[in-house]
Amino acid sequence: MSGLPGADRVVIAGAGVAGATAAETLRKEGFSGEIVLAGAEVDEPYRRPALSKDVLSGKIDIARARLRPPEFWASQGITLLTGVSVVDADTTRRTVTLGDGQTLGYSALLLATGGRPRALPGTSGSRVHHLREYSDVPALRTRLTAGNSLLVLGGGLIGSEVASTATELGCQVTVLEAQDRPLARLLPALVANAVAGLHRSAGVQLCTGVALTALDADDRGVRATARDGRTWDAEAAAVAVGMTPNTELAARIGIEVDNGIVVDELLRTSADGVFAAGDVANTPNLVLGGRQRGEHWNTAQEHGVAAAKSILGTGSPFDSVPWSWSNQFGRNIQVVGWPDADDELVVRGDLDALDFTAICRRGGRIVGAITIGRPKDIRAIRTLIGASPEAEAKLLLDPSTDLAALANQDVVTRR
Ligand SMILES: Cc1cc2nc3c(=O)[nH]c(=O)nc-3n(C[C@H](O)[C@H](O)[C@H](O)COP(=O)(O)OP(=O)(O)OC[C@H]3O[C@@H](n4cnc5c(N)ncnc54)[C@H](O)[C@@H]3O)c2cc1C
Known part of the structure; x- marks a missing residue:
């Protein structure tokens, strides 16, 4: 070179x-x-x-x-x-x-x-794990044998996925989350609570509102301590408090x-x-x-x-609407747009049955959506967010409204 x-x-x-x-x-x-x-x-x-x-x-x-x-x-x-x-x-x-x-x-x-991964100050040791690169995997994997206990610090996307994988491998998993529900940064409360239900029913011990003050680790295990004096012991900890x-x-x-x-x-x-x-x-x-x-x-x-x-000088302004997914306990969760905890929700389907699309509206416009089990809706709503965000809540709520047709019609109308 x-x-x-x-x-x-x-x-x-x-x-x-x-x-x-x-x-x-x-x-x-x-x-x-x-x-x-x-x-x-x-x-x-x-x-x-x-x-x-x-x-x-x-x-x-x-x-x-x-x-x-x-x-x-x-x-x-x-x-x-x-x-x-x-x-x-x-x-x-x-x-x-x-x-x-x-x-x-x-x-x-x-x-x-x-x-x-964002680190928690003062937390280190061979039993404290993070997950960002493949080189992080082998050490964490050795902790996940059936019957072992794992503390997951942080109930965001990665913490929730680690909790799911570890539980499915037979570990006893406790998630410690600072907010009053997991995925609080990513999902509106109703939806986050539905996902929390999925974790609890699979056997995850979910502790919310935990203000951690210490995570102590030695060669036998880890101990997390909260400001209110509660403690949790486990064989290892996975720290997933953001990046x-x-x-x-x-x-x-x-x-x-x-x-x-x-x-x-x-x-x-x-x-x-x-x-x-x-x-x-x-x-x-x-x-x-x-x-x-x-x-x-x-x-x-x-x-x-x-x-x-x-x-190369052939670019155009980046205006793509974000789309992401997560797999937890065999469920595929898809998120589009920019959902926020305070959004007005229009829910199609059944939250408790984990078969739904929750459309988020803010200031009268569609800004995002979350689905479990209805991926086609997400494609349609991604189009609506960019092309016709003012679609009426009544129309969105009506189960007979075909979201894909609505999105296509709007795209056609706007051309
Ligand atoms: C465990 C995990 C699970 C995830 N699951 C999902 C999911 O289900 N759905 C989803 O939508 N997203 C998921 N994500 C997020 C997704 O993986 C990231 O958004 C995506 O990988 C970001 O890509 P990137 O190329 O910007 O950065 P990265 O993937 O972080 O790649 C950046 C690379 O740059 C290298 N680097 C850093 N500094 C330098 C330097 N100075 N010189 C050279 N190299 C450097 C880093 O080592 C790294 O390899 C997940 C992330 C993690 C960690």
């Missing part, structure tokens, strides 16, 4: 789904220069969502979770560097420094550095950072020729206004496509 500044080369920091998709898209869109995809992890790009599901349960190994077969990258003329970080960059000279000591020139640099975007590199090279790397609608950062994508990117929300940083697979993937096109 030539180390000369200004070479016709795109360097991508981070080989998660955003970075890997950008690399693939550059080629698909006809870029003929060099593409260097540098990833800090030693594993080739893989489906991260599988970590808390089939990989943790042992149903599949990491090779089956790979995004592409190993020969793919070279066949596309993409230089994949695994176990190599981008440690520095000079945005004036357009060079990056890699962890292996190389300095490379770039014509465009994409920061797709994702995030890392922190990896913005250090961006900040060090003088790029604007505020809850992630700040980008415009074309995913351009504050430095010329530098773009950001995926969980680390804080983007304008072109549908609802304001800004947002997503933490979803599909958004990161779409960012990868959008960033590649922006790099």
Whole structure:
């Protein structure tokens, strides 16, 4: 590889789904220069969502979770560097420094550095686990033998999935959640409570309103202590209290950072020729206004496509409505848009039976929806959010209203 500044080369920091998709898209869109995809992890790009599901349960190994077969990258003329970080960059000279000591020139640099688990201060030890990378899996997996006890700190998406997988492996799982219900940040109360019911009926001990003051660990087990004096003992703990975007590199090279790397609608950062994508990117929300940083697979993937096109000068403003999913106790939960705890809910179906679509409205417009068991609704509502958010609650509530037809009709009407 030539180390000369200004070479016709795109360097991508981070080989998660955003970075890997950008690399693939550059080629698909006809870029003929060099593409260097540098990833800090030693594993080739893989489906991260599988970590808390089939990989943790042992149903599949990491090779089956790979995004592409190993020969793919070279066949596309993409230089994949695994176990190599981008440690520095000079945005004036357009060079990056890699962890292996190389300095490379770039014509465009994409920061797709994702995030890392937020740590609870003072919690460490071989029985305290986090889950973000494949390298976190083997140690956590050894704790999940039938009959073992596990404390899950945090009832968000990843905590809930770990609780589900561990319970299905025969562990006694206790979830400690600071809010008054799990998934409180992600879902309105009625829906979150329905999911909480699913966990409880599967045998998870769900403790809410827990203000943790300590998590002590030694070589025999862990003990969590709450401010009100309650304690919980277990053989191990999984800490899942959110993630922190990896913005250090961006900040060090003088790029604007505020809850992630700040980008415009074309995913351009504050430095010329530098773009950001995926969980680390804080983007304008072109549908609802304001800004947002997503933490979803599909958004990161779409960012990868959008960033590649922006790099090539063929991009268009990123206005996609987010869509994500989670698997817990055999149920597929899908979320679209930007649901909020305080939204007005229009529920189609039966919450208690876990067969429903809950449509979220705010200020008279549809802003999101959650479903269990009705994935077709989610596709329709994704269209409605972008194309016709004012659909009346009465119409939405009517079980005879075909949401897909409604969405298509609106798309047609608006053309
Ligand atoms: C356990 C788990 C389960 C999940 N389940 C779901 C789910 O069911 N549904 C869903 O929608 N989303 C899910 N997600 C979220 C989803 O996986 C993320 O939104 C997505 O992976 C983000 O992709 P990304 O490429 O932006 O970042 P990441 O996947 O975090 O990839 C960033 C990569 O960059 C590397 N890196 C960091 N700094 C540097 C550097 N300086 N140089 C080079 N490399 C660097 C990191 O090591 C990492 O490999 C889950 C996440 C986790 C952790």
